[in-house]
Every structure is written in C-alpha cells, then in structure tokens.
Amino acid sequence: MRGQEQGSHNDMSGTVYGPAVQAHTVYGGVHVRAQEPAPRRPWQLPASAPITNRSAELDVLEERRLRAGQGGHHTLVSVSGLGGVGKTALALAWLHRLRADFPDGQLYADLGAQSPAGPTDPAEVVGRFLRALGVAAAQVPAAFAERGTLYRSLTAGLKLVVLLDDAASAAQVRPLLPGGAGVTAVTSRWRLPGLTVDGCHLVQLEPLGVEDGVELLAATLADGRVDAQPEQARALVTLCAGLPLAVRVAGARLAARPRRGITTMVRALAKEHERLEGLAIEGDHNVRAALDQTYQELPEGAARLYRLLGLHPGTEFGDAVAIAVLARPDPGDAASAPAPAAESPAAADALASLDLLHDANLLTDTDEDRHRLHDLVRLHAAAKAAQDEPPRERAAALRRIADHYLATATAAEYAVDPQHRTMARDYGPGPVLTDELGTGPEAALDWQERELPTLMAVVRLARGAFPEVAWQLADALWPLFLRRKFYEEWRTAHQEGLAAAEELRDTAAQCRMLTSGGVGVLGLGEHTRALEMFERAARQFQADGDALGHARTLNYRGLALQRLGRLDEATRCFRLAARELPGVGDVRAGGLARLNLADVALALGRPDEAVVHATAAHTTLLGAGDTYNAARADILLGRAHLARGAADLAEGRLTAALTVLRAMSAAYETARALHALAELAEHRGLPGPARAAYLEALTSYDRAGRAASPDARSARARFEALSAAPDGGPA
Template sequence: MRGQERGGHNELSGVVHGASVQAAVVHGDVHVRTGDPAAPRPRAPLPWQLPPAFPLTARRAELRRLEQHRAAAAGRGHPVLAALSGLGGVGKTALALSWLHGLRPDFPDGQLYADLGGQSPAGPADPAEVLSGFLRGLGVPPRQVPHGPAERAALYRSLTAERAIVVLLDDAATAAQVRPLLPGGRNVTLVTSRTRMSGLALEGCHQMQVEPLAQEAAVELLAATLADDRVATQTDDARALVGLCAGLPLAVRVAGARLAARPGRRITTMVRALAAEHGRLDALAIDGDHGVRAALDLSYRGLPETAARLYRLLGVHPGREFGSAVAEAVLARGHAPGEPGSGAPGLGPPDAERSLENLYDANLLIDTGEDRYRFHDLVRLHAAEKAAQDEPDEERAAVFRRIADHYVATATRAEKAVDPYHPLRERSYGPGPVVEGDPGPGPRAALDWLERELPQLMAVIRHARAAGAAEACWQLADAMGPLFIRRKHYDEWLAAYEEGLVAAREVGDTQAACRMLTSGGQGELGRGGHGRALEMFEEAAGLFSSIGDLLGHARTLNYRGLAHQRLGQLDEAAALFARAAVELPRHGDERAGGLARLNAADIDLTLGRAERAAEGAAAARAVLLAVDDPYNAARAATLLGRSALLRGGLDEAERLLSEALADLGAVGADSETARALRALAEVAEGRGERALARERYHQALTLAVAANQPGQAEGLRERLRLLDGDGDGDGDGDGDGDGGGDEVEGGVGDEVEGGGEVEGGVGGEGEAGG
C-alpha cells in the first residue's frame, strides 16, 4: 500500500486474503468486523483433476523407471520432474495416468491436470490461462487470481510449496510452455509430449521415450480390449494383427474395438482388412476421426513448412532407413542436368539436418544410429498418404529419381573405392540435382556402406522400373558388384541383376544387358546353378559379338571357362582360359589376362600339378602387381602358398600365405581370407602344431559363415572333426577340400565373385576379370 499526498489517491497492489483497510490518513481507532471469530473458515475442496486411468498393459519397465527416478530425486531432496515423449498413440498419457493415480496415498493434497494442446488445431494453451485454472483449483477465488503471468506463477509456487500434490501437463508443445507450470516444493510433475523436452534439462527433467509395445505385450492389450477368448484360441491371427498395428497401442485398441463390436467375427477378418497397405489407416479409425490417422495428422500439422515437406516426400522413399544425404536429395530442387558432387541448389545439408531433427523431435522418426533414421511402419504409410494428397505426380516422380540417383552416385563412388579396376560405364542421371553421399574412407568402409545400405538399394532397384527410372535400376545393380563379389548375398545378387537385365532391355542398352547377364551369371555360378550360368555367359558372348565388342567377348571366355570348370569339364575350361590369356591383353586388358592365367593355375592345382600351378600363379601375380591390383595379387599368393604346401614347402607356404592374409584383410574379403587361414592351418598341422591349427581353422570357419559360404564352412568343420578325432588332417594340399569352391569372380567389365561346388585351387575361386 502506497500513501499519496492529501487530495491524491492510493493503491493496493498484490493479493490479500481476508480484510484490508485502504486510506490516506486515519484519525482515531479502526474497527473491522469480519464475522464470528469462532466460526471455522470453510476449507477449499482438494483438487482431484486427473482423468480416469486407462487400463494399462505391459508397461512395467516404464513404471519401474519412473519410480526409480522418483526415489532418486526424493533422496536428493529435489522435486520430481519427468517427461514422457513418443509417437502419437503410443500410450504416453495412459502410462502417465496409471503412475500418477498410483501415487495418491503419498500425495494426499490433490492432483492438477492440464491439456496443454501441443497438437491442437487451435494452438498450444497459454500458460497464464492454465495457471488461472490451477489457482482456482487450489482454492483461490476467481477475483483474487493475479492479472500478470509472473504474479500467477509466483502465487502458484507459494500455494504448492507446502502441499503434497502431483501435476500432469499433458501434450506439451515446448519447454517454455512448461516452465511456469512447475509447482513449488517437492512435488511430482509429469509432462507428456510428442516432442522431446530436452529444454527442461536444467530443471533436472528425467527424459523417457515411450516405445511401441513388443509383440506379446500388444497381444495382451488386444486380449484385454476384446475381453473374450478369441485371442487365446486364435493366437497366430492375434500376433499377425498386432504386427500390422506395428505395436502402436492406439492402433491395437482401435482394431480391438472394431472386433469387440462384432463378437462373432474372427480375428483373421481384421488381419485381412489391414494386410493391404493401401487403406490400412482407414481400417484403424473409428467414426472417421478417432484413430491413427487423426493422431498423425495432428503431429503433421505442427511441423515447420520444410520439415512437413520432407516428411511427406520421404514417404516416396521405398526403403526403411535413410540418412541426411537422402533427406538432402529429397529437398533439393533444380532443373539443370545433375552431376554427382556438384551440389544441390536450393536447400542444402543444414536444412535437411534441421528438418530431420524437427521430425525426430516430433517423434515421427526413429533414430537408428549415427545419421540413420527410419519411420514407424504406420507413420511411413501416413507420410506416403500425405505425399499422394499434397504433391503432384510429377514432383513425386522427380523426388524418387533424385533418391535413386543419390544411391547410384554413392554406390558408384563406393564401387570405385572397393575395386578401382572394375571398368565403369559412365553413369546417366535424371534432371538433378544429384546429391552424392560419402561411403567412408577406404575400401573396407565403402564395402561396409554398400552392405549396410543393401536393403535400401534393393528397394530402389525393385521400384525403379515402375517409377520410370529403368536406367537407374541397372546402373545401381551394376554398382553393387563389388559387394556381391566379397560378401555373397546370393538372393539379392540374383534379384538385382534380374531386375537390371529387364531394365537394360527396356531402354535398349545392349552393353548394359551384357553386364547384367555376366553379373547375374556369376551369381548363378556362386549359388550352384552352373548350367544356367553357362547359358547366360554364352548369351552375353553372342550379344557382344553382335555389336562388335571384341574386348567384351574376350572377357566372356573367362566366364565360360569358370562355368565349365564348375561343371567338371576341366579340359574345356582350360582351353577357354588359355584363349582368354591371349586375347584379353591383345584387346587392351592386361589385368584380365593375368586373371585368366590365375584361373588356369587353379585348374592345375585341382589336378595336382603343383609345379605348373605355381608357375601360372607366379606369372599371374606379376601381372596383377604390375597393374596395382593388391586383392587379386593376394589371391595369386594364396594359390602359390597352396601349391607350395602340396609340394611340402611349409616355410615357403607360410610366407606366401601370410603375405596374402595381410592384403586380403585390408579389403574385407572374408571368404578368401578364410581360405588363406585354412591353408595356414594346414601348414600348422604339417608341423604338428595342432593347437595353432585348430585356432586357425576356427578363425576361418567364423569368416566362412559370415561370408555365407556353406560349402567352405562344412569343409572347415570336417577338418576340425579330423583334427579332434583321429588326427588324419595333415593337409594333403588337394585344393580346399571343402566340398566345393564357393567363390567365383569376374565378368564382362565386372569383377564379381560367386560360389561353386567344385574343389579347386585358389580356394575353388576363379575370376574372369574386367
């Protein structure tokens, strides 16, 4: 209260509970009558504002973590503040209500609740208005609620400082919205939000991500929703249903509610309704506005413009995972012909990374590792739906081509790093811009990138022709050759080149068709389809002849030789390798000529001609070293080592094999490394060093299994059985002894490894070169 000069006025500021006197000057006594002093003042009712708790299923781990945080905070004398974040419909509010209602015995002075409207079309709630409601709930008469937000927050903290209450701030938009609503004292405040509340870190907030339910928990929720015996009697269908709901509790509840309304209907009817991706979101809605789509629509509407565009256009991506380079390609705009590495006009890496963070913070993306994201399955459908609704057909097609071109450019860069001698066709791109990613430093990192991205690369290949990008289809298959050579993904190998062959024929590119035939033929050779492989190689030879490509035709000699070798037709194979060794250098490919010599030496070793095999392998190695091809020079050293082993030269064999092992390890060629290790194990056996031999066999077996080489792995198991049994395993040097060579390499401008089921030198591996 401030006194003023006589004739002026005075003011009363602040909040006063009870009677007050306001006067400029008082003469005499002041008597204030406030009622019967003996009459007790009526106490304001305690606020119990929490909505009823939903039945909670299988969130025991999350409840335990919340309790652990509460105990830790209490032990430090701190208030309890936690934030639950997660995808819309994942069950954040249900978890919050279940935990807070369970705390009522420990917090008997009330519960405060506010829906902060983070996803509301009307916009987030004003903290000042929320505080007004909290103060009235705590017993402050409406006329005594302070006008200013700061005064309201101060009074709120004062009134809660000595009370034991819990506060639920549901669907928060930002940390700034939450801060004024934090109570005083050592109370419990729980925040739910679709975005991460990292801004509350200074307030000691415990962040907890609420994930979709695991399968059994989701089945339990479905059973609780149906409240009958259908889940117990139709277990497989129930598991299929929750799988289609992707573990999202909202989706499971909606599907269960629709089934609960039809007690005579089997669960499989809902499984069929959800099985088609088109229309799945329709099936997961009740009355059109309560369901998964409605929940995701709210999150989508709250995104910044660029993040919203990225969200819907990522729905065009056919794969499950992506990184920031894909996001950059999606957001890039421009109409000049694209060139890899030329940079994208318009939005660049910072915009893409910022928009990815927006989507992640909104729980619309799942972070799967360093610069790796994926959609929840139902979110992916929603993003694709928004793309179809909000983007014209030509824009979606352009975005897919930029995505495909990004993978072609980056895979080609990885291909060059892994195998600089793999002859490349000049790549052709769409209108661009082309965003080339970085597969990592060195050949091993590049190979790992190709393997990590394999599901995405295959998804693009399978989708490309239908999307009008046939050229990108065969080019991407072509760039994946070094991965298939060294890591043996046979199913993907054959599928990639089948798609690529159709695409090459669609665009009328005979050279590309030849590359697909030889590459796919080597996949067949590797998987044991030797006859089919020979047919494909011979078809490629005919096509090369038809267009006058002498070098391409010469390369098929090597391939055809490998097929005959795997078919046991060694004389035919040797004759083809001899022709290739002459014709390939004549047409300008010294390296492929060296590989033909190596393949001929392979046959010599198979037939026990150790001296002749050593001569051929030494000549091949000299050529390969001269052209700076360390990988295949190491393969030649492996063959030299095995030939020395066959002749009984253990020291020479160990020296050559150790050199080969060092070079092979640097490029990540697990299958050939396993063969060198096996030969070194045989050297140890020859010296009577059984423990060392066993160790090397086990190392080789681990690599053979990892490289998907069952024949090679079984041969190694047999050697271990012999070593651990009667000891008859001293290494007779007759090839791998693995029941079949599992590697083949080469072809028509490609170098591709595969596997056969024929024993042979170089670990049963041959290479056509190119």
C-alpha cells in the same frame, strides 16, 4: 565385366560357427586351444515411450511368460490390433522390464507389413540377427535353411528377447523364432492364428477407453486444459477413436497452441472427419482427420517436406534424404554432378523442417540423424503428396531420392574398390546430393549394408519409373555383394536390373547384369544357371562386336564349368582367355586365366604344367599391381612344387604368400596357404608342426565362413588323423 575378380574359385557352401575339434584317442601332452569369439550382446530394442493404463495387458503378457518359464519353454506372444492402437508401445514397455532376467541381449526387426516395398524377407532378417550376435558377415550362410539352423543353434543357450514388429503373416515370423527359453513378442495389424501351433499366445489390443484416452491427452498437454474442459476432452478422445497415435497427435497440436481451447480442436476435427469420410486409411477416419489437422497447421516448408517424404520407398531415412527432396535445380547448371547434401543451400531449411515434424509427432528418431514415419503417417503423407503436389513435382522429388541413393552407393563403390571401373551413371536434372560415408572402405561398406533394404526398394521402384537407375544401382552394389555375401539381394537386384536393361534395350547394361549377376548365382551354388547367364552375355558381346567383353566371359564360363566338374571344357575356356585377353587390352585378366589354368592342372594331377601356368600368372599379376592374386599364384606354385617333391621351393612360395595374405586379412586364402604348409610339414615327417598348421588353417577357414567347404573338411580330417596317431607320429 570390369574390375571383378575373374579368377575367384571360392567355395560358397554352408558354414559352421565356432571351431570344433573331434578326436578318438589322444596320447601324450597334447593341448588344443582355440580362440573363441568375444560374445556379442545386442541391445536393439527402440526406446520405450510411456503408455497409459495397459496394466491388464501387461499382466497377461507377464503371466504367460512366467507359465512358459516354469516349464522351461520359450515364450511366444502376438499382439494384434488396429493401426495406431499402441501395439509396439505395449510390447516395448513389457520387454524393457525384462532386461535383468534376459541378460544376453535384445533383437529387433521391423518386418515391414505396411512398407511400400512389401514385407521384409525373413532370410534378410536372420542374416542381420546373426551379424548382431557376432557372426562375421562372411560367415553368414548363403542358403536360408542354413541361416536358420545357425540362428537357432546360436540362440539355443541364450536368455534373449526378440521383438518382431509389424509382421505380415505367421509364415514370415516362424523362421525368425530363436532357440532357447527366451521371449519373442510379435506385433501385427492382423491376428496370427497360424502361430498357435508354435505355442503362441494371442493378445488383441483394443483402443483406449475414453477415460484412459483423456489421461493420455492430459499427459501430452501437461497443462490445465483437460481439467478445465473435461467434456470437450472426452469428445476429442472419442473423435480420435481411442487410438493413442491420434490422441498424441491431437494433443501435440494443442500443446503447440497454449491459448487454444479443446473446443476449437473438437469442432475442427469433427468437420474434417465428415469431409474426409471417403478417404479413410483402413477405416481409421478419425486418425486421418487428426493428421489432416496437424498437416494444416504446419508451415509451408515443413508441410512440403512432409508430403514429399511420403514418396520415400523405405521405412527410414537420414537427413540427406530430407535435404534432397527439398532441393531445387539450378537453372544455370548444364548437368547434374553429385555433391554433399550438407553443403546444399536446402540443408538449413530441410533440417529446420525435420525438427518441426518431430515436434508435431509426425516423425520418430531411429538413430542419430535418422528418422521414420509411422505407417499411418506415411500413408497420410503420400496421400497429401498426391493431393497437393503437381505430378511433375512428385516425379522430380522421387528422382532426386533415387539419384541420392545411386550417387552415394556409387561413391561407396569407389571407396571400397577404386579399380572397379563403373559404367556411366545417368542422373536426373538434380541436384544430386550424397550422404556422408565416413572414412575408409569399411565405413563405405557399412553404409551400403545399413541402407540395403532401402536400396533394394529403390531398385524395384526404379525398374518402372527410372529403369536406368535400377541397373546402375545394382551395379554400384557389387562391392557389398562380393565382400559381404548378401546372395539373395544380389540375385534380386540383378534380376531387376536385367529387366530394366532389357526394357531400355541397352545391351551393354544387359551384359553387365548377366556377368555380375552370374557371379552371385555361382556363389549360390546354381552353377548351371550361372553358366547360362555367362553364355548369354558372350553371345550378346559377340553380336555387339565387343571383343574385350566376349573375351572376359571366357574366364567366367571356365569357372562355371570348373564348378560343374567339366574340367576339360574349363581348360579350353581358360586357354582361350589367356591367349585373347592380352590382345584386346586386358593383360591382368589374361594373368587370371593362367591362374585358373594352374588350378585345373593341379586338380588333374599335372604339377609340372601347373608350375608353368602359375609362374606366368604370378609375373603378370605382380606387374599389374594385383598383389592379392599374385599371392594366390604363389599358393598354387607352392602346392605344385610339393606335388613334384621339391619341398624347399614349395616352402619359399607358401611362406611368401602367407605373409602377403595375412597383411590383407584375407582369411580364406590365408587358410589355403596354411593348409598347404601343413601338408608340407607332413611330407617332411613333422607331425607336430603339421597339426599346428592344420589347426590354424581350420581357424582361418572358420573366420572366412568356409568351415564346411571341401578344403576345410580335408584339413579337419588330417588334423584328427594326426591327433589320433600313437605317440603323435604319422597317421
């Protein structure tokens, strides 16, 4: 695998948030201070829209909260009802009123019960919540159970509001319930009786009564037509089945036609209702009819954008997606090349059409330049695409959507790690339009993380429609997976990518998915499975006559064997890698193999051998411009010199490594350098400096999300022993 850190040996076990110091007896004037992370107060709830006459339901929700609060319990309510009945609007209206009483923040998640990609994975949501609460991405545990434990621990003392929107089941909701005595509201199309065992109060939201619907229609129109035609207004509300969504859509169309009487809308809607009887969305015939009326009144450009957006596999999208779906290939272009969406000739028309869709209440804003289709609206748009777009046009638009995400993810990959040599990208006829990433590697990673739910949906969709996109998009997400540790998505993306590569019979792509995916599986702690993946890739490289690819797998296989405790076998793999890789053109990977050999030699108690390998690794890696791994070699040299009793040589190497790694903000390797310097201070009989270095190392381990790793546990044990020693002397 090209450009990946084949020498990585990071421990991927659980994490503990925040520094912790335990001591038996402390003598003398010992002061321990740790820098606590600044509290993060998320305010994620979407804006609250006006609601009409839901006072009874609001009273029920508030009464439930007050009763739970008196007993010091968490408030859990579930609001269920038909699509478009106003469940989310009711929940938001209630929760926004509670901000003063719950000052620690508001968390929000769309659980995607109606999403084309399927319900959202609770593990993914917990990860987002942890990051919103201030947990660094690297500190989010890989294991779902550990994420849940950390989430409940962090929220136990907080006055927090949580909205879980569009839930699919009680099982999906339960892991997302916070600790503490806050408030959690759940919305769903279905009743969730399973949550009653968690103390949930169920609220079934019914459609508006006729008079309440008329009031909403009057507020939407904001003119005198409802007063002038009260019976027709009631008839229109009846045709809308009392669903606020349908009433607002119908009202928006009337508002756009100030000279049109309500009678005209009623007649048209009644006729459409009969014609579309067999095409209802979950039985909501009148909602479908109202949406059809709105759709028919759109200009052709906006109508085409609307139906093509129904093909989008995610729940929200940016301006660039709208531009991409409307773009058309230039017959003069021989091949597609990625270009900024903002510079496309389709940009002006797409943005104008987006504004029209917002005016018609068919789109909602989720953030600046980001949009969302209501679930029923998205289903309607997809149905219109199937009805009004030829199959070839639908396929071409879907390919442009997929290519947009592939090209932008690839640009982000290059911005984060330009040395990561990607395999070829196969785009469709185009145009291939990219999003804006912002400036710098962090902005590129932020784009990939923000779009990750949609990117995963594209990977799953592409496996059947465009298999080459499936594995190439998984490959482009490598920097995000490696640096921000989305292990479950890492595994899933590469499983889908491998299946697509197998369908294509592309053995080079299969090997990339096996090696990249194997690194993620290794991070999940499934060392045997990772070894199987690396060995399968090795066999395929050998069958293909790819000597370089086969040699690179030696490092991966060695790492898996090292994690499994099979050190002699790991040593053989690393020795072969160190010998073969330079000869087939990868000198740097050969240096990483020597680095790994030094690590194993130290573990086997052979410091002289470790010095030889680490010195060779340092020279090779520095010559290749890899200062990060050269600094890792310096740490191994320092530890080896210390084991040989050469304290001054050890100090020089460790200090040099620490300077480089601190400048890179490489928290884990910084912690390992500090840990070794603490051991050096103990060796010299300096308990005070040793304690200080151990404490700083523990802080860095925690910052890197490795507070529960074996290295961190060792450092903590030595710090506690030194702190408990009489008069601060050696323990």
